[in-house]
Amino acid sequence: MNNIIGVIGAGEASEEDCNVAGLIGEEIARQKCTLLCGAMGGVMEAACRGAKSLNGTTIGILPGTSKTEGNPFIDYPIVTGMGHGRNIIVVGSSDAIIAIGGSYGTLTEIAFALRLKIPIIGMNTWDVSPDIKKAQTPEMAVNLAIKLANSNS
Numbered sequence: 001m002n003n004i005i006g007v008i009g010a011g012e013a014s015e016e017d018c019n020v021a022g023l024i025g026e027e028i029a030r031q032k033c034t035l036l037c038g039a040m041g042g043v044m045e046a047a048c049r050g051a052k053s054l055n056g057t058t059i060g061i062l063p064g065t066s067k068t069e070g071n072p073f074i075d076y077p078i079v080t081g082m083g084h085g086r087n088i089i090v091v092g093s094s095d096a097i098i099a100i101g102g103s104y105g106t107l108t109e110i111a112f113a114l115r116l117k118i119p120i121i122g123m124n125t126w127d128v129s130p131d132i133k134k135a136q137t138p139e140m141a142v143n144l145a146i147k148l149a150n151s152n153s
Helices: 015-030 042-053 083-092 104-116 138-152
Strands: 004-009 034-037 057-062 076-079 096-100 120-123 132-134
Touching (some): 004 015, 004 042, 004 083, 004 138, 015 042, 015 096, 015 138, 034 042, 083 104, 096 104, 096 138, 104 120, 120 138
Parallel strands (some): 004 034, 004 096, 034 057, 057 076, 096 120
């Protein structure tokens, strides 16, 4: 089974974070992994767009009750009706997490990942634990996510 790599970050993100997210999405697809995210805009949409540009597979964990509320690059929308509560599903369903930038929603996902011992790779994100591994490039982030996911299983 291929790895499910969660990509987390702000729905309203900087251009730099969105560019990084797009490259990470491409690399996830290139490595034949599945991208999972919170399905909305910003980092999530950019990562999904990148994955779809290389025919990757995307799963979106939606906060609301409609399959159509997510970004247009989601292959498999999962409706939760849980708002921010969906963050635990995003994290718990991932084999590893890549955090890009982010605000308080991203911080909650990081906390859940630390609690659940899901590997986390960070790029320009919260620095709240030495367990968040730093990556300097999108390729390094995805390769590290795959390595840690495989050693964690």
